[in-house]
Amino acid sequence: MERVDCIVVGGGLAGLAAAYGLAAEGLEVMVLERGNYAGAKNVTGGRLYMDPIRALYPELWEEAPFERAVARESITMMGDGAHTTVEVASDRFAGAQPQSYTVLRARFDQWFADKAAEKGAMIVPNMKVDELLREGGGDGRPGRVIGIRAGGDEIGADVTIVAEGVLGMLASAAGLRAEPAARDSALGFKEVIELPAGVIEDRWRLNEGEGAAHLFMGTVTRGMLGGGFVYTNKESISVGVVVGMAAMLQQAEPVESYKLLDEFKELPQIAPLVKGGTVAEYSAHAIAEGGIARVPKLFGDGYLLAGDAAGLSLNALVTVRGMDFAIASGYHAARAVATAKKAGDTSVAGLARYERALRESFVLKDLETSRAIPRxxxxxxxxxxxxxxxxxxxxxxxxxxxxxxxxxxxxxxxxxxxxxxxxxxxxxxxxxxxx
Amino acid sequence: MNIDAKLGLDVFKLDKEPQIVVKNEICSTVCVNRACLYVCPADLFELDDQQRIVVNWEGCLECGTCMICCEKDALEWRYPRGEFGVQYRMS
CATH class of the missing domain: 1.10.287 (Helix Hairpins)
Incomplete structure (x- = not known):
């Protein structure tokens, strides 16, 4: 069986942040990504909050392919034929160090994968992991994770970082976390609509390079948990809807989910914004909304969970986060694995420092502060x-x-x-x- | 723009095997909600003329919503093999 120091399952932000850090430490790390390239299966609303992660890998962010620095935040409460918008602009939102940027994941993740590869990480696309290999389990104990099986190949590793995304198929099959439940999940789906940069800046009253984030609550989801969103990218806008899965299931007269986005785009306050644009892509993704109560144990013998696979996301209605948690969890995973490797202990005890680091960081602190929000x-x-x-x-x-x-x-x-x-x-x- | 036209904008590489299989013996006996018919953002599920659920899995966006919402475990759901399935260029 081929062996490396560390296998990372999934080339999203958590996995790539882990791989970048591990490769920088000189460890042999292999990222297995099932898409044609990193980012091929990934979807964001969305935007990335920078202040929580700026000090992690500071050398990276100067040249990252961000779309626009968000200069203005708006939230619209929608009633029947009437809506009210609160708009907040601050010099500090998009100043010298913008607090958040819109991103498009296919571009952003490929760039991040290139950065990790430059450090020496091996990025393997088109490779779906079928199983986490374990030994010594049984009687309800997961045992030690010793590597992965992908197709006919088995690859061994001292530590496997499971950053497989929100559905957690491998981790739940191995008993390392629960399967996602409707009550703790939302569906997000969106169109990317191309518009010239100048048109975007005119329509949203933006200075060159600046962007806007706009959330909508109320009739857009017909009163179901969730809302609509519009984020401006460089030369496109992301227009989409998030709706709670349990709320969808409880509808007295169910509506097909995809229709919510069509209705949203046809609203008198949205139609002029998307007018003349060319729809370039339609995408959808599940979102973990269970908060800290649904975060599984983050480490065990030979493995760590990171990013969405660990349920690290937070919808606090006016702020929606996940990508900053993913990058930070990948960063801390890399540090924990590097230290554990040096100490020669990648057992439960050796990897426990990962969860301790996350508890001391904004990741689990912010999730803990927001414990009550999902309910x-x-x-x-x-x-x-x-x-x-x-x-x-x-x-x-x-x-x-x-x-x-x-x-x-x-x-x-x-x-x-x-x-x-x-x-x-x-x-x-x-x-x-x-x- | 209808939903089929939207899916037509996406890049799909089709695997030979379906990534979603509907166990109609469960759907037709114990499922009353039939959530798959309305939760899927790609609108892939429909009833055939014998009221059996069929899924046009070729347009699957791999979000997993149908699997999470299926209360009767009537869907065999997996990711397509590596390199197959939807490949987003922007998202």
């Missing part, structure tokens, strides 16, 4: 009642009718009493304190 956002009133009520109230404030108008304060009070002063709202507010 809070199961509340359908967040996606149905409030976006509608906010839009109704805002609309009434800006409306002049044929009849004499009441005092503004009275209009606001009337709307507030109708939609916000209830036991249910107090209860919701009370639950939101944990966000």
């Amino acid at each position: 809070i956002v199961e509340n359908p009133r967040l996606f149905m009642h409030y976006p509608r009520a906010v839009s109704k109230l805002a609309e009434s404030v800006f409306t002049i009718g044929a009849q004499p108008s009441p005092r503004l304060a009275k209009t606001v009070w009337k709307g507030a009493r109708r939609d916000f002063l209830s036991l249910a709202t107090l209860k919701d507010l009370w639950s939101l304190r944990k966000m």
